[in-house]
Amino acid sequence: MKKKFIVLGVLLAAFGFTKANAQINFGDKAIGAVQKGVSGFTFSNADAAKLSKEAVDKLDAEHEIAGPTDGYAIRLNRVFGKHASGDGFTLNYKVYKLKEVNAFATADGSVRVYSGLMDIMDDNELIAVIGHEIGHVANNDSRDAIRAAYQKEALMDGVASQSATVASVTDSQLGKIGSAIIDSKYSRKQESEADLFAYNFMKKNGYDVNAEESAFRILAKMSEGSEASFIDQMMSSHPDSKKRADDTKKRAEKDGLYKPYVQQKIVNTAPVTTTKKATTTKKTTTKKTTKKK
Ligand SMILES: [Zn+2]
Secondary structure, three states: OHHHHHHHHHHHHHHOOHHHHHHHOOHHHHHHHHHHHOOOOOOOHHHHHHHHHHHHHHHHHHOOEOOOOOHHHHHHHHHHHHHOEEOOEEOEEEEEOOOOOOEEEOOOOEEEEEHHHHHHOOHHHHHHHHHHHHHHHHOOHHHHHHHHHHHHHHHHHOOHHHOOOOOOOOHHHHHHHHHHHHOOOOOHHHHHHHHHHHHHHHHHOOOOOHHHHHHHHHHHHHHHHHOOOOOOHHHHHOOHHHHHHHHHHHHHHHOOOOOOOOOOOOOOOOOOOOOOOOOOOOOOOOOOOOOOO
């Protein structure tokens, strides 16, 4: 039950289904109350970046990360590495080895992609999803999300809420803020703007923009029941993936770029290396030198 909820939650986090927003988000009213409680409170972009970095560091420590020789890491590097630094920004990116279908990006420029997403998306579709997440950063949605998460924790704390600046958070608060990052729920408007960002990102970099439509179709299809054991049945009551696929298709048609997308081969295994392991060099005589003073 709980696992299903988590799977659903992360899917929603990445692809923003509004029904779940209402269930899990604080809601406008609650956020208003929080803001009232900390009037005069400032939270700069630098604060957002710093706090995001701390939260991501903690998440990194708690998750299994694909190492440099792991097929997932190699693929992400090949697909996304060239886009990691651009005009005035540098993104750092890692793969979390988790079956869940998710990806997120944070205000400090950290991009985290779950291997479960890489299992079902080809290179272009992956770029579309990552582009969408970067859109949230570029549009300051990520900053606003971590500010809201911080304020919520600060208000609960009661002491920090009286502070006009960002107080240091406890490890437990940082954990909650990290969870909030993963579960970030964005408004329908924010989602559609991030979709547009991804579309433009693909267009600008010469990718087949139709892969974005395809990515949403995959999610819509997963929600229809064939993968119901993995993706909660509740997904079927959230039509947003289909709508977003339709919106993306319309955009491509308008641009004269539409062509039904055919998914390419997905390869997440590390290339086979021919390096032979030396067989006779097992060292058994290495002595430890002891330092004496
Ligand atoms: Zn989104």
